[in-house]
Amino acid sequence: MISASTQRVIVRWLHVILAIPIIGYIYSPFEQLPDYAPVVRFVAFPVILMSGFWMWKGHWVRKFFAKKPEA
DSSP states (O other), X not given: OOOHXXXXXXXXXXXHHTTHHHHHHHHSOGGGHHHHHHXXXXXXXXXXXXXXXXXXXXXXXXXXXXXXXXX
16 A cells, blocks of 8 residues: 555645646636636646645544444
8 A cells, every 4th residue: 555655745746736727727818717717617626625635634534434443
C-alpha cells in the first residue's frame, strides 16, 4: 500500500496543480471565460475543495470510518 507521506505529497500536488485553471479563469480576458468555465466549475474546483478538506480533516474521516473493536 502507499505510505502516508507519499499520499500527502500526492494530495498536495493535486491541490496545487488543479489551482492553475482557477488562476487562468480569474485572470483571463472576459471573452475567454466560456472556455474555462465548465472545467473550473465541474472538475477543478470540486477536486480542489475535496483535496483541501482531505488535507485538513482526513485524519478525522479515517478515524470515523475505521473499524471499531467489538467488545
